[in-house]
């Protein structure tokens with residue numbers, strides 16, 4: 001009956017979790033501690049029935065007028081422009097129409113970033129950053145997240161386990177993460193004053209995080225939760241899909257059905273992720289309106305080049321853009337500016 005006892009413990013803790021401190025929740029074993037910390041089990045409230053029998057007997061009431069049909073597309077804020085900058089490898093910066101700045105997988109000190117190397121300080125050069133989004137725990141994706149967070153106060157958007165270990169082992173500031181930003185695959189959160197919807201997607205990869213505090217005999221890598229990709233849906237602007245380091249998987253078609261991204265940032269370098277042929281198939285499966293490749297050329301083992309990828313895309317008619325590190329794409333609403 002061990003299983004039954006454990007599950008009722010979790011039920012009880014889930015009901016009373018709002019009474020508990022954040023730091024307690026960061027520790028998985030906190031679930032057990034919470035159950036013994038004096039939380040009372042509350043009887044579950046039954047919600048009103050909305051089944052067919054209930055609705056059949058309910059009196060008809062006047063309905064409010066239907067809202068105007070805007071096709072689900074909201075107007076962008078500010079100047080309406082979304083600017084996406086590639087900093088090399090998997091690192092992208094996104095400035096929203098409302099002025100929020102996000103960075104995905106911010107390894108700014110990668111060898112292809114023109115703002116890095118030769119004594120340059122790409123982290124010191126960042127004057128505003130509101131959110132750091134990390135797809136998985138590998139060092140070339142966690143990158144400069146902690147240094148950026150300490151400099152700018154950026155909040156951390158990632159999966160719960162990776163966020164927790166980045167706090168505990170890498171020193172990401174605890175007060176720059178919480179239930180508003182830590183999440184998991186399948187959920188959606190809204191950040192940047194509701195301007196951006198974030199959804200983590202499945203990724204077939206791994207997510208070990210290097211532990212700088214590992215002692216002799218300790219494993220060098222710790223659990224970083226499940227690897228993910230990420231969807232960013234910007235109010236009145238583009239929907240962006242970043243694949244992380246995923247391999248191809250069939251459920252990319254579901255990402256296409258649900259989100260049909262205006263811009264798909266697809267890893268193509270092979271070895272640790274997709275080879276160009278499967279990357280092109282991914283672009284088709286997610287129904288991308290524009291594709292930008294990343295995660296190539298940064299390390300000698302990432303041998304695949306965008307040429308092969310673009311040749312495959314030519315056969316599919318999917319538009320693509322070849323960026324150099326440091327280059328930008330600007331959207332006005334959901335339209336790319338400047339071709």
Ligand SMILES: [Zn+2]
Pocket residue numbers: 136138141205206245272
């Ligand atoms: Zn990786």
